[in-house]
Amino acid sequence: MLFTTQSRKEKATAMGLKITAAGFMVFIFSVPAVQGKDGWGVTYSSTEICAVKGSTVEISCTYTYPSRINNGETTVTETLWFTKGTDMAPVDLTTHAEYAGRVQYHCINSICTLSITDLRESDSAEYRFMITTNQPNGSYTGEPGVTLSVTALQVRAQKFKVSVHSVHAELFCDTTCQLPHPSYFWYLTGRSSINGQTKEGISYVNNFAYKDSFACAVRGLESFASLPVCVHNNYCNIVSYTKRSICAFKGSSVDISCSYFGNEAGLYVASKFWFNPGRSHQWRNPSEPEELSQDSQYAGRVQFRTSGAVATERGLATLSISNLRESDSAEYRFKFRAQRFEWRSDLPGTTLTVTALQIEVSKVSVHPSFNEAELKCLSSCSPAGRLSFVWFRNGEIVRGETFSYRSQIHPGDLISCAFKGYESHRSPAVYAPKLPSVSVSPSAEIEEGSSVTLTCSSDANPAANYTWYKEGGSPDIKPVIEGPQLVFSSIQSSDSGQYYCSAENKLGKRKSKNIFINVKYAPKLPSVSVSPSAEIEEGSSVTLTCSSDANPAANYTWYKENEDSPKASGQIFTITDFRAEHSGNYSCEAQNKLGRQFATICLTLAPGKPIIIISIIVVIIVTLLALILIAVLLLCCCRRKKNTLDSPNEANNPVHSVKMDSEYQHVSGSTPAAQTEDSEQQEQLM
Structure with a gap:
């Protein structure tokens, strides 16, 4: 579906003069907004422009298009200006060799401007604007376009009277198109002032000496003055x-x-x-x-x-x-x-x-093993004449004639361009990034709290964009930061790990090798554990274990409070037979070359158990001693009694000793009176 505007039926009034440092633009006629069919339309800010040769011109327009067609949302996919070709096959000015390096497009919010620098008289033409959308056959061209006329200033002399050494004449600064109200001034024999004054005006009347030459210019565009001429003959x-x-x-x-x-x-x-x-x-x-x-x-x-x-x-x-x-x-x-x-x-x-020719990369599509891109050969100017282009892949000519080149770009490909006939002056080659290299600063051992910078670099044209990643075991690794440098202003132990960077431009992407960042740090506060974790009983085995996060690994030393010399070294300290004198505060020192940390634990016997054991032992001992004492006393009493009873009989009749024993055996069976009598006798003996 191709639309064009209807023929222009009327012209508006002149708009005036626009002067910039880069060029001179005159907008002579403007066009009222004209909408095409179904919401399509292009409105040019002017229909005729007169500009000075060598200067810069800007041609602007606004465009509209239907937001939806057949229930589908409309988006603009391309905008371009052209002078040659048809509405169906326009020749984009940015791809035209005659305009190489002199044309730029600027489009913002449906307002598009065409800029042409270093204007040439051959640039005089009708310029049309075209938009292309995502809709089938959804292109639109603003018809008619803008007519640009490029003029060079030229001095013309109208002679009135010729004398021996001078001629009375009027000089005119002529143009091939109308510049409304320009400010002209004149040069005399290479000088911008005449008798100390600048001569202004589109014409200059005076008696001119034969030896003098004259030129004119537009104020603000002195660089595009006319060529100097002699007023009379060619001898000046x-x-x-x-x-x-x-x-x-x-x-x-x-x-x-x-x-x-x-x-x-x-x-x-x-x-x-x-x-x-x-x-x-x-x-x-x-x-x-x-x-x-x-x-x-x-x-x-x-x-x-x-x-x-x-x-x-x-x-x-x-x-x-x-x-x-x-x-x-x-x-x-x-x-x-x-x-x-x-x-x-x-x-x-x-x-x-x-x-110096440069290649611009645009319209890229990414594939697994290559990128497809459209390349344009650009320069800040173009040599005179109708030139075509030559394209090179890895030093071999692959295509010529056209300003743009679309191709598959594989890793390692080098693409360059040149003007035909100037093949020795090629553009710098464009290529995908090569394997990135990673450097670490400072290169010495990294200590916690220091400043560390990782730098990624890759040979690429266009220049590569860099992204940093940290390996974390996750299949979906998120970037750490974008840019060629990853800076840790105060690096921490948690920052240790494997890092890599990617270098990417429009022609490809490469990943660097991993680099390991090993952050050294002093021991963290140690933790101390005791085994068994239950109450400590006397005589049991007790094991103390000290652990601390440190890089390099910490060395451990054990101390007991109020003792000068260390008790042990190593991460584990064991007391095999715990006694009361082992009770107290024990300290673990974790140390490496970057610092040291201490942790303390208090060991005591289980509450009450040692006192009960001692009490039981004392009771037993006291009881045993009491029993022994009672037994001894009883034995002594028995022996004294026996000795008392046996003493008189031994004097008279020692033969009855055995019988005494017999009689003693019957004591238990004697009568109460007898027992009482015996007791009284024993008391008397005692």
Whole structure:
């Protein structure tokens, strides 16, 4: 479904002049907003633009489109400007060799602007805008477009009266299209002021000397002044540059030339040279230009040639610069001096732009083993003429002619481009990132609390974007940080682990090898355990264990309170036969080269058990002693009684001792009276 706007039926009034440092734009006619069918439309800010050769122009428009078509949401997939081709097959200006390096698109919120720099008269054309959407056949072109006319300023003289040495005439600053109300001013023989004053106006009436040359310019666009001309005949003091702008490649050579003429016959030219006004800060006197060959920036790279003898009053002067650098991009002017004349060189000279081709990568689709990308060959300027492009893959020509190149880019591929005929001045190659390398700073042992920086680098063009990851065993590892550096301002033990980075650009992605970050730290507060964990009984075996998180691993030493020498070394301390004297506070020292920590535990016997045991033993001993004492007393009593009873009988009749025993055996069976009598006798004996 292709739509175009209806023919324009009316024009609005002129909009006025727009001047910028980069260019000159005149919007002459504007168009009221015109909506196309079903909500499609393009409205240009102007329909006709007149711009000065060499300047910059901006062409703007707004566009609309239906938000939904056939219940499907509409989105814009592409916008472009074109002058050639058809609505069905337009030639995108950004892919056109004639506009290489001079065209840019800017689109924001349905407002699109086309910028063209370094305007050429060949850029005069009708410019149209086209949008493409995701809908089938959903393209739209604004018709008619904007007509751009590029003009060069030119001095035209209308003579009124010619005399011997002068001519009375009116000078006009002509253009091929209308510039509304521009501010013109004039140059006289290379000078921007005449008798100390600047001459303003689109025309200039005066009696002009034959020896003088004239040029005009638009205020604010002095760099795009007209070429100087003689008012009468072609014999005046003049410098005319062969080219006002030159595009050259970095590393190549360039010739900048001009023709010059001195009015007086036999004029002796005392000096003639080229200079760069932008280097005036290097001159001894900023108002007195110095020869370019004396500038250290150009040492050994410039040559000056003239046609004819050195002192001739006319000829062709050529400046050659070899091994061009981008810093050589500047304006170059020619100056000559004679006995009675000096070319002032206020008039702009030749602007040189040194370019290096660059490849822009866009429209990328990612595949497992390759990326598919569209590449564009860009430059800050383009050489004169209708040029085509050449593309190279790994040094071999793969395609030519077109500004863009779409291809599969595999790891290791090197893609470059060049202008056809300038193959020796290729762009830098673009390629996917190579294997990234990782460095650690400082490279010495890492201690907790210090500052540590990990840096990832990879050779890639376009430059790679970096992402850091930490291995964690998870299949879905989240990035730690994006950027080439991972910085720990105060690294902690928990930061130890395996790290890697990825380097990625639009052409591919590579992962670095893992690097292990081993953070060293002093022992943490130790923990002490006792086994058995139940109450300690006297005589039992007790084991103390000390543990502390440390890197490097800690060494352990055991101490008892109020004792100078250590009790033991090692993580485990065992007391095999625990006694009361073993009770007390025990300290474990965990130590490595970075520091030490202590932990203390108190050991005591189980409460009450030792006292009960001792009490039982004392009771038993006391009881036994009491029993023994009672037994001894009883034995003594029995023996005394026996001795008392046996003493009288032994004196009279010792033979009855045995019988006594017999009688003793019957004591228990005697009568109570007898027992009482015996007791009384025993008491008397005692």
